[in-house]
Amino acid sequence: MTRRPFHRAPESERRHDLIEATLDCIAESGLQGATVRQIAIKAGVTAGLIRHYFSSKEHILQEAYRVVIARLTEKAERVTGDPEERLRSFIVINLTEPVANSRSLSLWASFISQVSVDPMLSAIHREGYLSFRNALEGLIADFLASKGQDASPARCRALAIAINGLLDGLWLEGCLAGDLFEERELVKIALDSVEALVGVPIGLPKAME
Amino acid sequence: MTRRPFHRAPESERRHDLIEATLDCIAESGLQGATVRQIAIKAGVTAGLIRHYFSSKEHILQEAYRVVIARLTEKAERVTGDPEERLRSFIVINLTEPVANSRSLSLWASFISQVSVDPMLSAIHREGYLSFRNALEGLIADFLASKGQDASPARCRALAIAINGLLDGLWLEGCLAGDLFEERELVKIALDSVEALVGVPIGLPKAME
DNA sequence: GGCGTAATTGTTCAAGCGTATAATAACCGT
DNA sequence: ACGGTTATTATACGCTTGAACAATTACGCC
Numbered sequence: 001m002t003r004r005p006f007h008r009a010p011e012s013e014r015r016h017d018l019i020e021a022t023l024d025c026i027a028e029s030g031l032q033g034a035t036v037r038q039i040a041i042k043a044g045v046t047a048g049l050i051r052h053y054f055s056s057k058e059h060i061l062q063e064a065y066r067v068v069i070a071r072l073t074e075k076a077e078r079v080t081g082d083p084e085e086r087l088r089s090f091i092v093i094n095l096t097e098p099v100a101n102s103r104s105l106s107l108w109a110s111f112i113s114q115v116s117v118d119p120m121l122s123a124i125h126r127e128g129y130l131s132f133r134n135a136l137e138g139l140i141a142d143f144l145a146s147k148g149q150d151a152s153p154a155r156c157r158a159l160a161i162a163i164n165g166l167l168d169g170l171w172l173e174g175c176l177a178g179d180l181f182e183e184r185e186l187v188k189i190a191l192d193s194v195e196a197l198v199g200v201p202i203g204l205p206k207a208m209e
Numbered sequence: 210m211t212r213r214p215f216h217r218a219p220e221s222e223r224r225h226d227l228i229e230a231t232l233d234c235i236a237e238s239g240l241q242g243a244t245v246r247q248i249a250i251k252a253g254v255t256a257g258l259i260r261h262y263f264s265s266k267e268h269i270l271q272e273a274y275r276v277v278i279a280r281l282t283e284k285a286e287r288v289t290g291d292p293e294e295r296l297r298s299f300i301v302i303n304l305t306e307p308v309a310n311s312r313s314l315s316l317w318a319s320f321i322s323q324v325s326v327d328p329m330l331s332a333i334h335r336e337g338y339l340s341f342r343n344a345l346e347g348l349i350a351d352f353l354a355s356k357g358q359d360a361s362p363a364r365c366r367a368l369a370i371a372i373n374g375l376l377d378g379l380w381l382e383g384c385l386a387g388d389l390f391e392e393r394e395l396v397k398i399a400l401d402s403v404e405a406l407v408g409v410p411i412g413l414p415k416a417m418e
Numbered sequence: 419g420g421c422g423t424a425a426t427t428g429t430t431c432a433a434g435c436g437t438a439t440a441a442t443a444a445c446c447g448t
Numbered sequence: 449a450c451g452g453t454t455a456t457t458a459t460a461c462g463c464t465t466g467a468a469c470a471a472t473t474a475c476g477c478c
Contacts, residue, residue: 006443006456014455030323032241036436046457048439053455057436102325109322114239115385116315129386161382161395162402168381169374176324177338186370193371196405215426215473223425245466255427257469262425266466 004046015053015063017043022064027103031110034061062120065111069128072099072108077135083142088202090139091194094167095174095187105175136160136167140198147200163194213255224262224272226252231273236312240319243270271329274320278337281308281317286344292351297411299348300403303376304383304396314384345369345376349407356409372403 009017021043025034036057040047054060076099079089093099115122137160144151144159167190174186195202218226230252234243245266249256263269285308288298302308324331346369353360376399383395404411 003442004457008444008455011455027325029326030240033326035434037434047436048458049456051437106322106325109318112385113315113318113322116236116311117238117242126386158398158401161379161390162375162398165378165382165398166371166375166402167378169376169378170370172377172381173370173374176321177335181370189367189371189374192367193375193406196408197402199405212472213427217425217474220425244464246464256466257428258426260467 011053014045014049018045018050018053018060019064019067022060023067023107026064026110027106030106031061031114058118058120061111062118062124065121065124068104068107068111069124072104073128073132073135075099076132079139083139083146084202087139087143087194088191090136091167091190092187094171095190100171100174100178100186102175102178105172133160133164136164144198144200149198149200159198162197166190166193166197220262223258227254227259227262227269228273228276231269232276232316235273235319236315239315240270240323267327267329270320271327271333274330274333277313277316277320278333281313282337282341282344284308285341288348292348292355293411296348296352296403297400299345300376300399301396303380304399309380309383309387309395311384311387314381342369342373345373353407353409358407358409368407371406375399375402375406 018039021039022034024042025038029038036047036050039060040050050057050060054063076090076093079086079093081089098104111121112125115125137156140159140163141151141156144156170186170190174181191202227248230248231243233251234247245256245259248269249259259266259269263272285299285302288295288302290298307313320330321334324334346365349368349372350360350365353365379395379399383390400411
């Protein structure tokens with residue numbers, strides 16, 4: 001019986017590794033596969049350590065969900081350029097790697113399935129959702145204004161809901177069955193659709209010109 | 210120790226009850242809450258009986274997933290009337306009860322999170338998805354043709370993907386946060402959006418005239 | 419009307435679960 | 449250098465899990 005060697009790591013790094021290991025477990029075998037023991041194995045530590053950093057299994061799952069949401073939204077919320085380019089980038093980012101892939105979907109769906117069960121997860125979810133939709137609504141308002149179009153709050157709200165839905169749905173389809181679509185097909189469909197919805201040309205992103 | 214009274218039920222009814230109990234468990238507490246014992250309690254039988262009807266827990270979950278998909282798609286695939294009315298009904302049905310509610314979403318998300326884990330669930334999913342999208346593509350083709358519009362396969366495919374995405378996304382939003390929308394708001398947005406996408410008025414459903 | 423078949427119950431088992439706790443080793447201030 | 453603090457390991461506990469099995473009862477058939 002040789003004892004496992006001790007390795008001390010900085011707190012932030014350890015917490016990060018543990019959450020990453022949790023996400024790996026969930027992506028590979030769902031929430032049920034994310035047991036403290038499996039997480040510990042994946043992180044290369046022993047199970048007891050998890051309770052040293054997180055007060056319960058529930059707690060580490062909540063932190064992991066925060067990370068998932070951040071990954072899904074952070075890139076899209078930092079688009080730059082003129083209004084047209086920002087809106088275009090927002091669309092492209094949400095339908096290409098690393099936001100759109102089957103791992104993201106597995107993680108997202110695992111947590112979503114618990115949103116109606118765990119009020120804490122529900123709160124985390126709603127915060128992320130509203131922030132995402134508000135960001136999109138802002139992009140749309142700027143874009144419409146820059147084109148001299150009607151940018152009334154009511155219209156922006158409706159367009160934000162519709163485009164958000166469209167992006168969510170296409171993201172879903174792409175993650176679930178990417179092989180059914182041609183390269184960049186979903187991005188093209190999304191851009192064409194948004195053009196039709198707002199009634200103004202958006203133009204192709206640089207990569208597709 | 211008084212023994213639980215025996216109650217023999219017809220096979221199809223028992224199987225149905227067991228699957229229904231499984232769905233209740235999943236909706237209430239996720240896949241992890243769907244243990245053989247919980248399912249048995251919910252169905253009013255003992256745990257052993259489940260293994261008499263289903264060769265394993267995996268098996269009953271697969272059957273339950275089939276039921277979920279059927280519930281989500283069967284109504285929309287049986288729309289009637291002229292092409293315009295069929296397309297309109299398809300949209301409305303998918304965004305109103307009983308297809309759109311938080312229970313449906315919990316069930317759907319629970320299974321989706323396992324699609325990349327269990328190949329059998331993956332096959333069940335893909336079958337349902339393609340059948341749904343093909344139905345929509347047919348409706349669109351008929352609708353475009355009836356309006357004297359371009360109904361080429363390429364255009365119908367792209368429109369089907371876009372509208373399917375839009376409906377999926379709005380369904381999601383509605384299920385997850387129905388309280389953020391006004392009554393019928395999502396249906397109205399969907400109809401307006403589809404009009405914009407196909408470039409032809411669809412008209413309001415009877416209930417909203 | 420009794421008998422065989424099959425549905426249903428109750429019990430048992432090994433494995434795995436989340437958590438608690440004691441032993442150990444690395445790091446930090448002095 | 450060393451003593452205190454705490455990160456980390458290891459082990460233990462009580463409970464739940466999916467599954468297997470034996471005992472029991474209802475029903476169909478002759």
